[in-house]
Amino acid sequence: MIGEMLCSIVKFISGAHARWVDCPCEDKQRIYFANHSSHLDAFVLWAVLPSEIRQKTKVVGAKDYWEKTGLRRFISLKVYNPLLIDRNQNVTPEDPRHPINQILKVLEDAYSIIIFPEGTRNAEEGVKPFKSGIYYLALKKPDIELIPVYLENLNRILPKGEILFVPIIGSVVFGSPIKIYPGESKEGFLKRAEEAILSLEEK
């Protein structure tokens, strides 16, 4: 209830609408990966999904970020119940607490996920080099579609370091799924994933 209301408010403020340009809007398990430049990103991308898809989609976020203030705790707990990852812990890749293992667990529970492979908000043009997590997910879950999502103008509504928003019209562009090729190098795949998002800028 509060969730639906907040989603409507966020959509109204950001003027954001989903544009499924190269990918149909379907109710199936997916990994959405997007560029990251504003506080609004995670919430807006989640909010523009149709509500039946939204209920089966989890945002993967940083624990330190989402537990920092009362408002963020409220939004993350009451509204979208994200998977929070501790960025600062040091565990072996075999440990179930390792971020990749935590995400795999959520995927095994049949949830779709939203990830921001840049790792942190980017104040520059384009995208920062991706962290390797998305590569390991693609490797371990080759059957799940990886959907590139370009978040347009959200950084202009609420740029990094600002608290006042400006009513610019944002949009969320969904591109065609990418897949990992057999034997593809980590660097090659990450580069291709970055380009998949940047190519949506023109659409």
Added chain:
Amino acid sequence: MITDQELQACILMIYGLLAAATIISFFLEKTIIAKRGMQTFINIRQRINSWWVMMTVLVVAIFLGKIGTIILFALISFLALREYITMTPTRPADHRALFWVFFILLPYQYLLIGLQWYGMFSIFIPVYAFLIVPMRSVLKDDFDRFLERTAKIQWGMMVCVYFISHIPALLYLEVDNFQGSNVKLLLFLILVSQMNDVFQYMVGKTSGKTKIAPAISPNKTVEGFVGGMILAVLFGSMLWWATPFTKFQAAVISAAICLVGFFGDLTMSAIKRDRGVKDYSNLIRGHGGMLDRIDSLCFAAPVYFHIVRYYFSSTQNF
């Protein structure tokens, strides 16, 4: 309640025109689909339906009085400016300036109308908003494309806020022998300018050949422009009874509205072309964005306002 009989007649006429358009579109359904394709027909139907909504919003605002009308046009300015700024490349350094533009400068311009402070109303945006925008941006210490960014924001304020604010300002003019009837001045401008758009579209679609500026707008033709203008001028002169103008004056003023409006339309199209977009947004079904709908009105409003103020108002208190 509206007791002015001429105003009642205007509103009845608006709904009469809308009903006629809807009925004609039903009769011509097969012809249009056969000749122009399904897409054109759907677009025409959507446009007509949107006209019903837009005109009803306008009529409701008129019922609510001067304040209601000011608020409606402030919202129209806000939506138009939002589309304009979205399309304009600004940088993070402009963020605070843009906050001022949307939430302080724009409301203040409309407040000035309500306060009936004509002196400030007429210079606030060209002078003070002009100064405030670069003052707020320059502190962010980012000179990259500074003139371009500032000039584009200033241009948006002029077109989307300053010019549009001249429409509700018509309500406060003191026209000789026309007290309390100013809302009809406003309707005259809107009806003539919007009917001109409709007539140009119709004449252009049916008999347009010679393109005026094909790179900017392939749909603008000499035939559409001239034919649309003749029809709109006839329409305007037939509306003389609702205005302080004589038939001849109404025709001349209509011609001015159409001519300036045409250039408004073409100018705003040039900006879209330059940015590589077709519509400013998809706010109004069939029409595109708010700015696509009001582009001709933006340019015509200040010219019309000044014609009325200088030739028909002897007190000039506002």
